[in-house]
Amino acid sequence: MSPNNLSKIIIVAKDEWRYWLRSKLAISVMAIGLLLTLSSVIVTSIDMMELSHARHELQDNAEETFVDQPDRHPHRMVHYGHYAFRTPAPLSILDPGIDAYTGNSIFLEGHRQNSAMFADQKQGTALTQLGSLTPAFILQTLAPLLLILIGYSSVSRERESQTLTYLLSQGTSGNTLILGKGLALLSVIGLILAPLAVAALISLHDGESITAVFAFILGYGLYLSVWALLVLFFSSALSKNSESFTALAFVWILLCVVMPRVASTTAATSVPSAGKLETDFAVIAELRKLGDGHNAADPAFDKLKASLLEKYNVDSIEQLPINYRGVIASSAEAELTHVLNEFAEQRMQTELSQTHVSRQFGWLSPMVAIRSLSMLVVGTSIETHHRFLREAEALRFEFVQALNKVHVEKLSYEDDMNRNKDAAATQKARVGAENWQVLEDFNFEVDKAKQRMQRSLAAFLQLLLWIVLLVVAIRTIGKRLI
Template sequence: MNKPIEQSSTSNISPVLTVLKDEWRYWLRSKLAVSVLVIGVLLTLSSVIVTGFSMSALVHEREGMQNTSEQTFMEQPDRHPHRMVHYGHYAFRTPSPLSMLDPGVDAYTGNSIFLEGHRQNSAMFAEQKQSTGLTKLGSLSPAFIVQVLAPLMLILIGYSSITREKESQTLTFLLAQGTSIYTLLCGKALALISVVLLIILPLLITGIFAWLMGENILLVAYFLMSYALYLSIWALIVLLLSTLAAKNSNSFTALSFAWILLCIVMPRIASTSASIAVPAAGKLETDFAVIAELRKLGDGHNANDPAFNQLKQSLLKKYNVDTLEELPINFRGAVAQASEGELSKVLNRFAEQRMQKELAQTQVARTFGWFSPQIAIRTLSMINAGTSIETHHRFLRETERLRLDFVQSLNQTHIEKLSYIDDLNRNNGEEASAKARVSAENWQMIQGFQFSTESANVRLLSSLSTLAQLIFWAGLLVYLLYLASSNLARRASL
């Protein structure tokens, strides 16, 4: 604002709106501000479009691959049931509608798991793990742009909001004219918030698309309002430091430092602090511990392993027979089933320990939302988009239940539909091998796997603590801005 507000020509307009209009008039005359506005909106819009098409394609692709995997499994010919245990099949995770805006941890944790007997495989095909370094840098999701780049855009546009009034010596004149410092700040704040709405507009379009894809409309509205609150916090930061600074250069330097600290440094500090506060064993160390535990269980492929003597005696006693050949069931299948059950208990115990460690580290990192609004909005965004670490853990647990169910169903087929004698002699020629097979009709136990995110209510409730962090930041900044503006008004009146 480089000239006094003309009250006579704007008598029918609120003073706050007059300040807002004058701020926009200044920005539209500034090549830097116009360039930043255009680049910001276009960058957000293009990211939304690209990510939206990409996620839409991924939904159809993964659903198709899930159906293909299940159909391929069920179309296998007559085989030995344990061969099908090792043949296995895939489970795919379909992206949630709001993942178009925030892919969250999905890009790093993987989206599919190969399910087979005797093993718990890790999730595969994570986008960032398959990307080159340049691809990672070029992968700009809408969430990243709004969380990290949009605050920088607000800084470039608004860093001189108050300092230029000081440098041009119009601030004292405005106050002498009767313009309240609070009126001035409210008008400047509304101008910056109108920029926030421009940045949010592409997200609104995608939010509507997510609603049409089945997402809860209240959750979408809450998601978008949270981002609007986050960017409004940055508008307050811009106004606060511009109010405190004496010159444009000082304001820009202070805001640049604040952006680096809150958006770049603090998330790294949070991640490092979480790793130190909750140390977790490395993969190699865990693998050795798992192997040591599994060795105590016996070899499920060897029915003569001493570890299964108790099972053998209990079955002989149960069916009141003297030899394994007299049993009405296949002892080798019973061994496979018992072994898989015990093995899964060990694997699940280690998996739960790992997931609890990851969750504890995540909770430590999330507490830093009290020190950085970027951490708070990142957490809230992932939880509401259904792309948080909790959702990934639920995917792992559900796929493990699916794996165990299908393996134990095949082991039950091994027990009931394949005789012990035929099974024992399966390697004695082609004819014996053919007798040790069961009908392909038994492969029909595979049901369509569909993974869905948590309900809207669960996600909303889970994100309330991070919403409180954003509200805390907004309240703190309003209070500090009130103190700074009061001090500025006193100094200007002297």
């Protein structure tokens, strides 16, 4: 590009800004966009910092409460349970992702896999859900509309006012004119992204990777650039302001409202999932085949009983050097956990398959692409939630089996069997509170930045394809601009 053309592009951009500064609509729209972005960044940042602090404190309290329990029967502690909390990712101040829908804590107890609890969107009313204006929602949904309101007449205005012919006759090519208008729109995008960039950089203080921060800002820069190009395309292709605005409004509704719904509906239809009631019945049917871990006389454990008698060369379970009831509890928990994990993995694979189908619509809608990219880069995607479920389940199984080991080794079979005989027998069937030191510190963290970047690569490619196609289309129109 020659210096002469560059200077013309800058002159066109400055002239566009002069027009906007004289326009009450453009000034109002830019002010609203900046105010919304800035306020949402501040409010969401405060909320996420409070959540992070609260969840850290609750996790510590849960661990202290567990280990501070008095002398009990070991199996009572299995049912007493424990909590696992997921602290927000550093960049979740900008995009909470699916965290608001999936829940942030799990109650862990023996014989059960509970689902995550306390999802903000599930607890809120319809009005509070609509009022959740996160920075990601504003940039994904409202910022494109603001760009349309500012730039829909950028080129068509010149044609309507009959200044386009004059500009072209003065040696300003169609592509130069469009580039100048585009430069002005890019500067508006820079203003909108400024609060987001500052907040993203602040997340570095909380341990976020510079790679993730850069990718996050770049992703939204590409997304808004797609919309700037769409604005330029329709404003250049259509001869009237009203036509340009109508077409862009329709495109916004199609890409930002309709296509995400179509994507989710298609995913649910193409990869059907079993309902909760159906799954619960299937789980119950499988668990019934395992035997009752609370009943040492259950025939399902006859083989285990025989193997123990043979191993220790004794004639009855009363002669075993270990507590047979504790062995049964431990074995039953392992088998039960295996079955529950199989069903959990099936459910998670179904959810992941549905998500992958939905993400393919990013080739058809930049809104779907940026939504996927944003959650993947931040670490608030379905993959991160699934890892939280797996790590919480590993914690559950570990502490339950540790308590079962106490049951096996620290409590005699005779005392265990006679625990309900009288008050003295009940007291004798308890073990010391020092045995509750079985918990590992649980501190869930998002995936490494490299892994998040790999997952988001397809979404980046989707946005880049949109940009390439729109640039080619605009260049073609620019050559024919009259």
